[in-house]
Amino acid sequence: MKRPTKVEQILFLLLIVLLPAQIGKHFWPPTAFVRGIRIDYLSPTIFATDLILIALLISWAARARGKTIVNILEKHKRSIGVFIALLLLMALNIAISTNPLSTLYYWLRLGELALLFFYLKSVPKSTTGALRKLLPLPVIYSSTIAIIQFVKQGSVGGLLYWLGERSFTIATPGIAKAESLGRLLLRPYATFPHPNALAGFIVVSLVLLLPLMERKQGRDTYTKVVLPLAFILGAITLLLTFSLSGWIAAALLAILAKALKDKRKMLPSAALVVLGLTVAVVAFPPEKESISNRLTVAKHAQTMIRDSPLTGVGLGNFIPSLSQQPNQGSLPLQSPFLFYQPVHNIYLLLAAEAGLIALGLFAWFMAGALRNAKRKERTNIFLALVGILMIGAVDHYWLTLHQTRLLFTITLALAWRKENS
DSSP: OOOOOHHHHHHHHHHHHTTTOOOEEEOOOGGGEETTEEOGGGSOEEEHHHHHHHHHHHHHHHHHTTHHHHHHHHHTGGGHHHHHHHHHHHHHHHHHOSSHHHHHHHHHHHHHHHHHHHHHHHSOHHHHHHHHHHTHHHHHHHHHHHHHHHHHTBOOOGGGGGGTOOOOBTTSTTOOEEEETTEEEEOOOTTSSSHHHHHHHHHHHHHHHHHHHHOOSSOOHIIIIIHHHHHHHHHHHHHHTTOHHHHHHHHHHHHHHHHHHOGGGHHHHHHHHHHHHHHHHHHSOOOHHHHHHHHHHHHHHHHHHHHSTTTOSOTTOHHHHHHTSSOOTTOOOSOGGGTSSOOSOHHHHHHHHHOHHHHHHHHHHHHHHHHHHHHTTOHHHHHHHHHHHHHHTTOOHHHHOHHHHHHHHHHHHHHHOSSOO
């Protein structure tokens, strides 16, 4: 097959550089409201990166002229049964959904990510190499925006609107805050919907960039200036997000990385990290109400799984189903926005929305990705996937937010590539 065209290369460049951008057109059908409350998670949205990705996929299809589809079918004959099962599951999931159009929209989203996955699996090594060359740029500008927001204790404004920065101050209702030394501080968002998502993006991106930092030969301006700048700004931003899940994931990945290189260093590293995390949790304890709300939503997720174990309630239908659960009136909530969110656990969320069969397929696919990355000594990709799975146990954004879904898909594709990436 022909190599990527110039247009395709430019589109890929734009997609990677604009990964953190959330500018897009939101639509507000009746299904995007719950009890009169407008819910962002339920709003069908066309993002700028969607348009870039669609153009990239069209360019790829024109270059491949059907050959790629034939090659995919030939290389994955053993997976045809899984693909058929997935199609049947999708049909059932849409059929049982109380909002079938909304569920169809989420399956189309999944299809878009699947096409990106296969695209990245099929392109030459030079393209995935360019991915890592470009990835420091979104880390640098996202971190710079976040640091300025923290200093300003509000949004930067101006042209950053075109990257999707929302207008806010520390007084904005529902804004994420942290308490330090008796003072409330705004947690920076950059162009992400939440500081936790920003933290997760930073952690996984920096892990993916580790091999470039560790190279000793051919160190040019890029490796001497750009990469260190990305790591320095990224580390500062991770601290400023006050994201416990991001902090813990970064710390545990550091221990795991040491253990993979030299098991003798694991215990002293673990002791140091545990001490640091203990101090962090004591100094910045999570809000009791937040923990209580998360546990309550998790119990409702378990109820959904029990009631619809095979098909789930329909992709994208968790929040509408949550609003129909009993005993909500007794919850001491300051705001319904704290309650009407996806469950903060990607495994419970997937099982509740798509059923236990889908969860099993996800587990099979992730196990294969981890095994493949480990076998081919792609340690940084293995660590990035472990980080996503760890954070996914306490947050949902790897499945629910556009920017982090794209990064998750890219990481999976790198793990499944046959040649070294």
